[in-house]
Amino acid sequence: xxxxxxxxxxxxxxxxxxxxxxxxxxxxxxxxxxxxxxxxxxxxxxxxxxxxxxxxxxxxxxxxxxxxxxxxxxxxxxxxxxxxxxxxxxxxxxxxxxxxxxxxxxxxxxxxxxxxxxxxxxxxxxxxxxxxxxxxxxxxxxxxxxxxxxxxxxxxxxxxxxxxxxxxxxxxxxxxxxxxxxxxxxxxxxxxxxxxxxxxxxxxxxxxxxxxxxxxxxxxxxxxxxxxxxxxxxxxxxxxxxxxxxxxxxxxxxxxxxxxxxxxxxxxxxxxxxxxxxxxxxxxxxxxxxxxxxxxxxxxxxxxxxxxxxxxxxxxxxxxxxxxxxxxxxxxxxxxxxxxxxxxxxxxxxxxxxxxxxxxxxxxxxxxxxxxxxxxxxxxxxxxxxxxxxxxxxxxxxxxxxxxxxxxxxxxxxx
Amino acid sequence: xxxxxxxxxxxxxxxxxxxxxxxxxxxxxxxxxxxxxxxxxxxxxxxxxxxxxxxxxxxxxxxxxxxxxxxxxxxxxxxxxxxxxxxxxxxxxxxxxxxxxxxxxxxxxxxxxxxxxxxxxxxxxxxxxxxxxxxxxxxxxxxxxxxxxxxxxxxxxxxxxxxxxxxxxxxxxxxxxxxxxxxxxxxxxxxxxxxxxxxxxxxxxxxxxxxxxxxxxxxxxxxxxxxxxxxxxxxxxxxxxxxxxxxxxxxxxxxxxxxxxxxxxxxxxxxxxxxxxxxxxxxxxxxxxxxxxxxxxxxxxxxxxxxxxxxxxxxxxxxxxxxxxxxxxxxxxxxxxxxxxxxxxxxxxxxxxxxxxxxxxxxxxxxx
Numbered sequence: 001x002x003x004x005x006x007x008x009x010x011x012x013x014x015x016x017x018x019x020x021x022x023x024x025x026x027x028x029x030x031x032x033x034x035x036x037x038x039x040x041x042x043x044x045x046x047x048x049x050x051x052x053x054x055x056x057x058x059x060x061x062x063x064x065x066x067x068x069x070x071x072x073x074x075x076x077x078x079x080x081x082x083x084x085x086x087x088x089x090x091x092x093x094x095x096x097x098x099x100x101x102x103x104x105x106x107x108x109x110x111x112x113x114x115x116x117x118x119x120x121x122x123x124x125x126x127x128x129x130x131x132x133x134x135x136x137x138x139x140x141x142x143x144x145x146x147x148x149x150x151x152x153x154x155x156x157x158x159x160x161x162x163x164x165x166x167x168x169x170x171x172x173x174x175x176x177x178x179x180x181x182x183x184x185x186x187x188x189x190x191x192x193x194x195x196x197x198x199x200x201x202x203x204x205x206x207x208x209x210x211x212x213x214x215x216x217x218x219x220x221x222x223x224x225x226x227x228x229x230x231x232x233x234x235x236x237x238x239x240x241x242x243x244x245x246x247x248x249x250x251x252x253x254x255x256x257x258x259x260x261x262x263x264x265x266x267x268x269x270x271x272x273x274x275x276x277x278x279x280x281x282x283x284x285x286x287x288x289x290x291x292x293x294x295x296x297x298x299x300x301x302x303x304x305x306x307x308x309x310x311x312x313x314x315x316x317x318x319x320x321x322x323x324x325x326x327x328x329x330x331x332x333x334x335x336x337x338x339x340x341x342x343x344x345x346x347x348x349x350x351x352x353x354x355x356x357x358x359x360x361x362x363x364x365x366x367x368x369x370x371x372x373x374x375x376x377x378x379x380x381x382x383x384x385x386x387x388x389x390x391x392x393x394x395x396x397x398x399x400x401x402x403x404x405x406x407x408x409x410x411x412x413x414x415x
Numbered sequence: 416x417x418x419x420x421x422x423x424x425x426x427x428x429x430x431x432x433x434x435x436x437x438x439x440x441x442x443x444x445x446x447x448x449x450x451x452x453x454x455x456x457x458x459x460x461x462x463x464x465x466x467x468x469x470x471x472x473x474x475x476x477x478x479x480x481x482x483x484x485x486x487x488x489x490x491x492x493x494x495x496x497x498x499x500x501x502x503x504x505x506x507x508x509x510x511x512x513x514x515x516x517x518x519x520x521x522x523x524x525x526x527x528x529x530x531x532x533x534x535x536x537x538x539x540x541x542x543x544x545x546x547x548x549x550x551x552x553x554x555x556x557x558x559x560x561x562x563x564x565x566x567x568x569x570x571x572x573x574x575x576x577x578x579x580x581x582x583x584x585x586x587x588x589x590x591x592x593x594x595x596x597x598x599x600x601x602x603x604x605x606x607x608x609x610x611x612x613x614x615x616x617x618x619x620x621x622x623x624x625x626x627x628x629x630x631x632x633x634x635x636x637x638x639x640x641x642x643x644x645x646x647x648x649x650x651x652x653x654x655x656x657x658x659x660x661x662x663x664x665x666x667x668x669x670x671x672x673x674x675x676x677x678x679x680x681x682x683x684x685x686x687x688x689x690x691x692x693x694x695x696x697x698x699x700x701x702x703x704x705x706x707x708x709x710x711x712x713x714x715x716x717x718x719x720x721x722x723x724x725x726x727x728x729x730x731x732x733x734x735x736x737x738x739x740x741x742x743x744x745x746x747x748x749x750x751x752x753x754x755x756x757x758x759x760x761x762x763x764x765x766x767x768x769x770x771x772x773x774x775x776x777x778x779x780x781x782x783x
Contacts, residue, residue, distance in 0.1 A: 038716055038718040039712060039716035039718050040709070041718050041720040042720070043718055043719070044720055044723070046701070046723050047705075048704075070712050073688050077690060084708070085709060086705050118716055119715075341465065344469060358477050359477055362475070363469075373668075373719055373722065373723070376719055377723065
């Protein structure tokens with residue numbers, strides 16, 4: 001695996017990771033994102049439907065929380081999780097947790113970490129963890145780590161220090177077990193940077209993890225709400241400064257377009273794509289603009305549209321009281337709203353996704369109001385394609401030195 | 416004897432709502448799609464104006480193939496409490512806003528005209544097949560009168576085919592009367608209604624056979640609400656051409672996959688480590704790509720993709736079944752096809768349900 005940087009602009013890294021995968025012939029662009037899955041499948045989408053989306057990332061994210069309970073089955077299957085889930089051609093990264101589901105705190109010990117599956121808690125020691133990875137055979141996997149610090153408020157320095165110590169210990173043990181297994185050597189271990197909100201500990205975690213022969217780094221503990229991220233962004237630059245340039249940096253729990261850009265500017269390469277999924281689950285469609293160089297007429301129309309929508313958004317935010325709706329961002333429209341009943345426009349004009357090419361806002365509205373499963377399918381298709389398109393534009397903007405314009409555009413649309 | 420020129424066809428149920436997305440359905444090559452729940456919802460929520468603005472149902476759904484709409488009568492009675500049938504029509508209270516609406520034969524046809532579906536159904540006075548007594552007779556005669564009102568109200572007979580629905584419950588005389596009267600009307604096709612409720616299979620097949628024996632040979636016979644694979648094969652033998660049923664998609668959403676030997680409840684532990692496809696002979700995308708074990712795991716998650724995989728497979732199963740039926744008829748070996756089918760499904764001809772054996776015997780097909 002080889003990471004080559006084309007250029008670095010304002011802290012943003014543009015490049016490619018080559019020679020990926022078991023056959024060594026896959027490539028990934030950075031900055032980029034991973035395909036979000038639940039139990040090895042894109043949410044709502046069959047393999048066939050997924051194939052109708054343009055720009056699907058080369059690497060998919062699997063979560064141990066959804067797969068650990070199927071460990072025995074996978075062991076007997078022998079051929080690895082990629083083939084089991086029907087994605088043998090895809091690169092696979094296995095994270096510990098599902099970024100969408102919060103992790104209950106209090107379950108990490110010196111010897112084990114727990115993940116939460118549908119069936120309940122699965123406790124993993126280092127050897128159990130590695131046995132599971134041996135059955136899964138992913139291309140990359142997040143090393144067993146203590147990420148609990150970010151789940152709780154007000155953590156003591158002692159606890160933060162422990163998270164760093166434990167994670168390093170787990171890492172060393174996992175590396176040792178990897179050395180003893182031919183199968184595991186085909187996978188790349190991603191070292192996890194912990195340290196909560198304590199600069200000293202963050203730096204220590206980064207420096208120490210960088211000393212180990214890991215294939216890349218996961219910046220853990222930066223997830224939370226937009227306000228906590230702001231504080232943490234200051235830590236982020238210092239952390240990535242300690243990391244080698246030629247290894248990829250992933251971040252967990254950050255997926256909103258504005259936050260993505262902030263993190264790219266601070267040296268992050270890869271992101272999870274769970275944001276489009278969350279948007280889908282609340283019956284919304286991503287509509288934010290990322291075309292920083294559209295034709296003037298389109299700009300005017302879109303801007304007017306965006307202005308309209310921002311106005312409505314503000315009004316609605318004042319009215320809605322249910323928890324789900326309060327999370328609606330200004331990057332999206334809520335198709336359940338009555339005003340879409342007779343709106344025969346596509347979700348986003350000019351979007352080339354299957355949903356926008358074939359269906360209207362009115363139709364999606366109808367499907368949502370009548371509680372039809374198809375609503376989720378169509379919205380997921382649009383939201384993924386829109387989101388992958390955003391990442392494509394980030395790379396284009398970096399290539400042509402237009403990142404500032406893109407940032408401004410996104411910022412204008414962030415509430 | 417089964418008619419050689421039959422084109423037995425399975426209409427996938429209510430697909431606007433429970434719809435497999437276009438790209439999957441194109442792979443499966445689906446023909447008709449009925450939209451019965453749609454009628455109820457739109458009637459109840461607002462008139463058909465929205466659909467008209469959207470270029471009809473085809474435009475609204477972006478469905479380029481054929482569509483069949485039901486009258487809304489069945490849903491009215493079965494899904495809405497507080498409904499009252501009078502000579503005028505079905506009066507009911509909307510579950511959404513509590514308002515009272517009357518669905519008359521004229522109104523039903525008007526809505527269906529606006530929807531623009533290719534085949535439309537008359538509004539009939541639907542009575543459960545378990546009901547006996549004078550109500551059945553009343554409903555049968557009323558359905559004839561409502562048929563005439565629907566024919567009179569139909570604005571687009573050149574573009575949309577209005578089907579009559581034969582009623583009469585499980586009473587041979589009533590059903591015969593209905594057949595005699597309705598066949599006097601010049602409609603493009605006939606549905607056999609009032610069955611596939613709670614009646615015994617023995618009564619069911621006799622009413623189907625009676626109906627098909629009195630319906631014109633040169634017009635389609637649409638048996639509503641059927642059904643299970645065995646029922647489909649038997650009713651083709653009895654002379655039916657078109658069918659619709661919620662069963663394949665509904666059972667998919669409960670984790671059940673249809674196979675030639677019955678069905679597989681994939682949520683069960685026995686499939687946990689079963690690494691073969693649902694059906695090795697099936698050419699659907701689910702069977703091409705996925706194992707029972709994976710589907711089992713996915714069904715135990717909250718990812719709806721599992722339901723879609725099974726929906727696609729079950730629809731494919733139905734379509735493949737009907738296609739095989741058609742081929743066997745064209746190749747003049749339908750009786751052998753039936754024997755094979757029953758053998759696979761039940762193991763031994765003697766294990767085939769009695770009603771099916773009797774029904775097949777009545778048209779000259781013997782098993783084993």
